Amino acid sequence: MPLLARTVPSPLVVEVHPGAVAHLGDLLADGRISSGGEVAVVVGPGIGKEAAEQARKGLSQAEIITISAGTHSDALALADKLKSRNFDAVIGIGGGRLIDTVKYASFRQGLPMVSVATSLANDGIASPVASLDRDGHSISYGAHIPIAVIVDLDFVRRAPIRQLRSGVGDAIANLCATADWQLSHIATGEAIDGLAIAASRSGAEAVLRHPGELTDDDFLSTLANAHILGGTAMAIAGTSLPCSGACHEIAHALEEHHPGAATHGEQAGIGGLFATYLRGDLPLFAEMAATMKRHALPRTPSDIGLTVDQFATAVAYAPRTRPGRYTILEHLDLDVSALRARITDFVDDLT
Incomplete structure (x- = not known):
């Protein structure tokens, strides 16, 4: 054989x-x-x-x-x-x-x-x-x-605490990215790489479910390993798809429309949380929301100083930041008005 x-x-x-x-x-x-x-x-x-x-x-x-x-x-x-x-x-x-x-x-x-x-x-x-x-x-x-x-x-451990929070947001957003890649495979026939998905998801899930505090050595090791696995996943796949889906489309759109409102990882975390809500994966949404709240990450538009309208406009623009990528945003193809309604419900469910 x-x-x-x-x-x-x-x-x-x-x-x-x-x-x-x-x-x-x-x-x-x-x-x-x-x-x-x-x-x-x-x-x-x-x-x-x-x-x-x-x-x-x-x-x-x-x-x-x-x-x-x-x-x-x-x-x-x-x-x-x-x-x-x-x-x-x-x-x-x-x-x-x-x-x-x-x-x-x-x-x-x-x-x-x-x-x-x-x-x-x-x-x-x-x-x-x-x-x-x-x-x-x-x-x-x-x-x-x-x-x-x-x-x-x-x-x-000496880095500003906001950088560590940003790292958590960037890591758990990989759960959104891998889901988007799998959605693209089903909807468009795009090839996926199971090993890359496994590496990306395993690191993200370890951070999501780790009970430690941000500055604990064991938690920091888990976060570092998640980022290393995410980077390796991209190298395995030959693309950023294991770590970049609607979460990062939204993050890049927020940076273009409202530079400095939040760090990249914070934006990816919010983007990943909202995309997971749009996808209807409510158990994962609840788990992500709880982890982000425990580590004091921003979760809603107002947490980063934005209105629902401003966030809706950025999300509507998000697919333009990565042309050719297929995520839940491209799949649903919601206009600003529809996004505004979904974002309002999203915020209500978090508050």
Whole structure:
């Protein structure tokens, strides 16, 4: 009987625990990523500098580069800087915007990238996607999945609590994304990948049902692992669909219409909760709503300073943010008036 198998793209090294940054040099050597420490360590103006100094003890040949992060032009500027030496790898230490900037710059230069997360606001720490601002829009660029993912819980615990809440919203929104992908398969015949769905859903469900508080090490480990599984799911599938459905369409629409109203993960959480309500999956809706309430995430338009009308307008616009994607929004194809009525019922059920 023939044995069929496939190669699953994933990081070579994954470390999630307190004090991980101090052992970065050993981790890279043990993983055969860099034995001599000939690496670029890229940080932003924040906590990444402190982490880089800890890491430098085991990376004596490292060059530390401080950048501004988050835009396509930032990534291109970093890519030019990486031409200065023959680096073994590029290490990005910081939050999601820094990680995505380094991810895309290293991809442009054909260098392996090590993701060292100091916050858990979204799944960018391990994904093959870099979300960068360009001409006023958030655009997702394909990149290689990080060759290693390091999460130092000592640094993550010090991140603003809102970043951790954002990470919870982004993680549990994957339950909406996978449901949308399965809906597309039924309605349009779009191919799905069961392994990618299993990876994405298992991480999201672990966060959804974990009884711990936001700053507990065990909860933070679960959240970090959920983001790593989400990133791996996207690499397995070769698409962002395991982690991006109506939830992220709504998140991107809210960002375009009302920039700064909420973090990306908070927007994805609200979007995923409302899309789950539209889908009629009331048991999951109740469970998501309870978890979001327990962790003090926003759940309704008013929680992020928006009216029902403003939210309805953004949701009606949401499918335009990802043309060609089929989610519950495209499936129902509700106009603003119909959305307004559904949103009113949604809010009533939450209050």
